[in-house]
Amino acid sequence: MHIALSSERDGRVLITPLDGSGERQGEQQHVSRSALPAAVALLEAERHPRWVWDDTTRWYPSLLAGGVRVERCADLRLRRTILRNSDLTASTPLALSAPDAWDAPAGAQDAADGLFELEERLPLDPVAEFAWQQGSAVSGLALLLSAESAGALVAAEIQYAGLPWREDLHRDLLERTLGSRPVSGERPQLMEALVVHIRQALEAPQLNPDSPAELLKALRRAGVMVSSTSKWELTEVDHPVVEPLLRYKKLARLLSANGWHWLEANVRDGRFRPEYVVGGVVTGRWASKGGGGALQLPRQIRGAVVADPGWKLVVADASQLEPRILAALAADRGMVEAGSASDLYAGIVARGAVGAREDAKIAMLGAMYGATTGDSGRLMPALARAFPKAIELVENAARAGERGQKVSTLLGRSSPFPSEAWREMQSRASSDAATDADRKRARTEARTWGRFTRNFVVQGTAAEWALCWMASLRRSLHELSGGAWFTRGPHLAFFMHDELVIHCPAEVADAVADAVRDAAVEAGRLLFGTMPVTFPLTVAVVDNYGQAK
DNA sequence: TCGTGTCGCGCC
DNA sequence: AAAGGGCGCGACACGA
Numbered sequence: 203m204h205i206a207l208s209s210e211r212d213g214r215v216l217i218t219p220l221d222g223s224g225e226r227q228g229e230q231q232h233v234s235r236s237a238l239p240a241a242v243a244l245l246e247a248e249r250h251p252r253w254v255w256d257d258t259t260r261w262y263p264s265l266l267a268g269g270v271r272v273e274r275c276a277d278l279r280l281r282r283t284i285l286r287n288s289d290l291t292a293s294t295p296l297a298l299s300a301p302d303a304w305d306a307p308a309g310a311q312d313a314a315d316g317l318f319e320l321e322e323r324l325p326l327d328p329v330a331e332f333a334w335q336q337g338s339a340v341s342g343l344a345l346l347l348s349a350e351s352a353g354a355l356v357a358a359e360i361q362y363a364g365l366p367w368r369e370d371l372h373r374d375l376l377e378r379t380l381g382s383r384p385v386s387g388e389r390p391q392l393m394e395a396l397v398v399h400i401r402q403a404l405e406a407p408q409l410n411p412d413s414p415a416e417l418l419k420a421l422r423r424a425g426v427m428v429s430s431t432s433k434w435e436l437t438e439v440d441h442p443v444v445e446p447l448l449r450y451k452k453l454a455r456l457l458s459a460n461g462w463h464w465l466e467a468n469v470r471d472g473r474f475r476p477e478y479v480v481g482g483v484v485t486g487r488w489a490s491k492g493g494g495g496a497l498q499l500p501r502q503i504r505g506a507v508v509a510d511p512g513w514k515l516v517v518a519d520a521s522q523l524e525p526r527i528l529a530a531l532a533a534d535r536g537m538v539e540a541g542s543a544s545d546l547y548a549g550i551v552a553r554g555a556v557g558a559r560e561d562a563k564i565a566m567l568g569a570m571y572g573a574t575t576g577d578s579g580r581l582m583p584a585l586a587r588a589f590p591k592a593i594e595l596v597e598n599a600a601r602a603g604e605r606g607q608k609v610s611t612l613l614g615r616s617s618p619f620p621s622e623a624w625r626e627m628q629s630r631a632s633s634d635a636a637t638d639a640d641r642k643r644a645r646t647e648a649r650t651w652g653r654f655t656r657n658f659v660v661q662g663t664a665a666e667w668a669l670c671w672m673a674s675l676r677r678s679l680h681e682l683s684g685g686a687w688f689t690r691g692p693h694l695a696f697f698m699h700d701e702l703v704i705h706c707p708a709e710v711a712d713a714v715a716d717a718v719r720d721a722a723v724e725a726g727r728l729l730f731g732t733m734p735v736t737f738p739l740t741v742a743v744v745d746n747y748g749q750a751k
Numbered sequence: 752t753c754g755t756g757t758c759g760c761g762c763c
Numbered sequence: 764a765a766a767g768g769g770c771g772c773g774a775c776a777c778g779a
Contacts, residue, residue: 414759500761
């Protein structure tokens with residue numbers, strides 16, 4: 203059972219029941235915007251449909267605000283992106299058609315109007331688009347299409363519910379770490395004190411350490427021969443300025459990224475409401491937007507995330523997700539077995555591939571990111587001998603990218619083609635007129651694109667695992683809530699690539715911890731069937747996010 | 752006074 | 764000499 207929602211020119215909403223292929227099935231209704239939540243709630247209860255709409259971010263927030271949660275949806279815009287780009291649908295009319303308004307980015311319908319011809323600016327018809335998509339979709343993409351849409355529901359629900367945030371604790375942290383809040387334009391006391399030390403150590407009384415250019419000059423004048431002012435380079439240097447400078451940088455970062463200004467802009471009524479962009483990264487990872495920086499919440503301030511009285515936070519983190527994904531994706535038995543205990547890297551050492559756990563970690567990162575030099579590059583041959591299938595998979599992905607081909611994740615999301623400029627560079631380099639410089643530059647660019655496609659298959663498949671994990675958990679949390687409005691019971695409150703935070707009444711925290719583990723098992727089964735691969739979680743039941751890990 | 756590019760840093 | 768993938772953001776630098 204599917205039901206499409208679409209806007210009409212008169213501002214009302216058209217409700218169209220559909221069958222699974224997109225054929226109309228039964229009577230349409232028209233309702234006003236204000237009557238929509240009630241109409242959806244009724245149909246949801248009676249028929250449990252999959253709601254078909256152009257863009258979850260255009261429909262779901264107002265339904266949630268109206269007290270209506272839905273079970274399933276088909277987000278046509280997200281599905282369009284997958285279907286247009288996937289290798290699995292490359293020869294379908296949809297993939298071959300010219301881009302239209304359905305290809306515009308999330309929430310950009312209005313901004314996109316100028317990009318398309320007049321006739322494309324008519325209200326989008328979800329019924330026609332759904333039928334077209336259903337005709338183009340192949341069975342191999344079904345899981346990805348539904349997981350992506352489920353992700354859109356999760357993202358909207360997280361934003362609606364928000365992450366509980368204690369503004370008072372955040373302010374205490376800022377005052378302890380930076381000093382009391384300065385009048386605008388000035389530095390907090392503890393930062394100003396460090397500036398005095400830095401200026402003395404560099405004999406540069408006017409220095410503004412916030413300016414990388416000025417700072418670099420002052421460092422070099424003082425004999426500190428660095429090529430940038432970055433932390434990793436400064437750590438290598440032995441000079442009295444390094445310690446206060448690194449401390450200053452840390453404080454400056456806290457102030458600008460998560461200081462008083464961030465707090466006022468992003469926390470309201472005790473909640474931080476992250477704004478996720480589902481599918482915002484080409485690999486399928488989520489992105490975030492707005493000043494919130496949802497996907498980079500620093501550890502330093504997680505102490506301000508505190509469960510409501512009588513509630514708990516269940517924090518779950520998928521350990522070593524990407525290397526485990528690679529092992530399973532490649533069906534590399536040795537690497538899957540190395541990961542059968544809780545620590546994959548220890549398992550790699552135990553199998554004799556490398557000598558130390560730290561080497562195993564560096565080597566695996568190098569394999570996934572494409573390192574060729576340094577410690578990571580040196581360890582690669584040993585890793586390739588021990589785990590030939592896993593390494594072959596990432597090498598093949600890199601070679602395909604270097605040739606300008608697409609690569610795909612397990613569930614069928616494909617990488618984009620490289621740019622036209624990239625292709626021209628490659629063909630110029632292989633022509634008779636090519637100079638050595640042409641060839642060299644083309645080779646460098648080919649390798650760069652190869653590192654992207656190499657990483658794409660692992661990062662993208664890990665993102666698919668995470669989508670399945672969330673979708674599965676969302677279902678079981680709903681069951682645990684026993685019919686109450688979802689924010690009254692256990693609900694997802696935060697997501698960060700391989701980590702979830704669930705806010706829940708204390709009495710169900712243990713059940714939630716079990717549910718989040720079960721959901722990880724289910725995600726592994728959805729992606730890899732009966733392969734004996736495990737995705738262990740670190741689960742903590744805490745009052746305060748800072749207490750986890 | 753804009754917009755744009757670069758750096759540096761945080762997250763995975 | 765070559766250089767590990769993906770992001771978002773704020774601050775600074777610079778040119779229109």
